[in-house]
Amino acid sequence: MFTSGNINKDSKPYPIGIIGGGQLALMLVEAAKERNIKVCIQTKSSDDPAALKADKVIHADPLQIRGNKSLLKNCEKVIFENEWVKIEKLKQIGSEVFFIPNLDSLYPLVDRISQKRFIDKLNLPSPKWLPIKDFENLAEEDLKTWKFPIMAKSFKGGYDGKGNKKISSKEELDNFLNMNMSEEWIIEEWIDYEKEIALIGSRDNDGVIRVFPIVETFQLNNICHWVLSPAQTSYEVDIFAYNIFSSIVNDLNYVGVLGIEFFFGKCGLLINEIAPRTHNSGHFSIEACNSSQFDQQICISSGIKPPDINMNSEGALMINLLGLKKNYSLKIEDRIEKLSNINGANIHWYGKSKENFGRKMGHITFLLDENNHKKRSEKADSLKKEVNDIWPSPYDSKNRLI
Ligand code: AIR
Secondary structure (H helix, E strand, O other), X not given: OOXXXXXXXXXXXXXXXXXOOOHHHHHHHHHHHHOOOOEEEEEOOOOOOOOOOOOEEEXXXXXXXXXHHHHXXXXXXXXXOOOOOOHHHHHXXXXXXXXXXXXXXXXXXXXXXXXXXXXXXXXXXXXXXXXXXXXXXXXXXXXXXXXXXXXXXXXXXXXXXXXXXXXXXXXXXXXXXXXXXXXXXXXXXXXXXXXXXXXXXXXXXOOOEEEOOOEEEEEEOOEEEEEEXXXXXXXXXXXXXHHHHHHHHHHXXXXXXXXXXXXXXXXXXXXXXXXXXXXXXXOOHHHXXXXXXXXXXXXXXOOOOOOXXXXXXXXXXXXXXXXXXXXXXXXXXXXXXXXXXXXXXXXXXXXXXXXXXXXXXXXXXXXXXXOOHHHHHHHHHHHHHHHHHHOXXXXXXXXXXX
C-alpha cells in the first residue's frame, strides 16, 4: 500500500473523478485503491467495468454535461480514460485547473485531423496524409505520388481499428469516395513497417518526464493482441522516441500519462497515433514495474510526486483476451480457470457484461526473467502458444496469436 500524499481532505469528497468507466478506468481505480485514494466515476451503467470498484458512481453517459458538472462538484481533479470528449463543452463548465491533462493540451489530440496537424506543426515523422476532401481534389500529377494500397481513417472515435479501412485499388477508392462524402475521413499512405512499437510515459506538474521501456506491440485487424516489453530496438531509436515524446508533452504543457504508437522498420520511426491517456500497451507495467502507468496518472492527479520508473523483471509479455464468437466451445469460466493454471499468469478480468466479438474482455501478463531479448522472445512465443490453445485470437482463422 502506498501513502496518500498531500491531498486536502477538507475539500471535495473525492480527490479524483474519472470521465468514463471502461477497463482503463477500472485499472485507474485499482491503482488509486493501492494509495488509499477515493475515486468517483461517471459512466452509463452500473455494469461497466469500473463501476463495481469505484467509491462512487455518477450514472450518466460520459458525454452528458449534467453528469460532468456533478463530477466536477464532487471531485478535486477530473481525469479521462478515453478520448471521446467534448472539450468545448467541458470548457464551459470547468476551469482548466480541474482537468488533468488540462483541456488546452488535450485539444489537438482528440481527433485524427488535429492530431496530424499537430504532428506536422512540430515537424515530427509520421505517414503522409490528407483530409479526404483535399485528396479528392488532387491534381492528376499529385495523385500519382500516392500508391495503392492506401488507408482511410475516420476523423473521430476510431479506436481499436474501428474506423480504419484499407483501400487496395482505384475501383475500391471510387466506391469508398462515393459512399463517404462527408469530411469525416482522412487518407493516409500505406506504411510497410517491420514492427509496431509504443512508448508510454508521464509528465508531472513540475514538467518532469518519466518513461516506461519501449515495447513491441502486435496488432491483428487493427486490434492489439500482445505486447512484449522491452522491444528490441537500438539506443538511437530509443533516444529518438524519447525525444519525440518530450517534444509532444513539452509543447502541449501536457500533464499526465500519454502513449505514442509508432511504425518501425525501413520506413524509420513514424508516429502512428498519440493517445492522451493510459494505453493498452502499458498494461504490462502493473506487474512489471515499481509504478504502473495507472499509478503514475493517479499520483500526478492527486499531487503526489510519481515514483521514477523501474522494471521489476527483465521483461514482460501481455496478451489481450479478446471476445470470441457466440457459442465458442469453451465457456468463459473454463477458459479463465485453465488460463490461471499457466505458471506465472497474472489475469486481469474486466467484468464486462457481454462478450462481444473482438472486445477487450481482459488481459494476462507474464513476467519474463530471461536476460536477453532472443530468450525472452522464445519464452514469449511458448507462452503465447499456451494461452492461444485456451483462448485464441478471434481474428485468425488458424487461431494463432502470432
Ligand atoms: N479505451 C479507451 N480508448 C480506447 C480504449 N480501448 C478503453 C476505455 C473505454 C473502453 O476501452 O477504457 O471505456 C471501451 O471498451 P468497450 O469494450 O466497451 O468498447
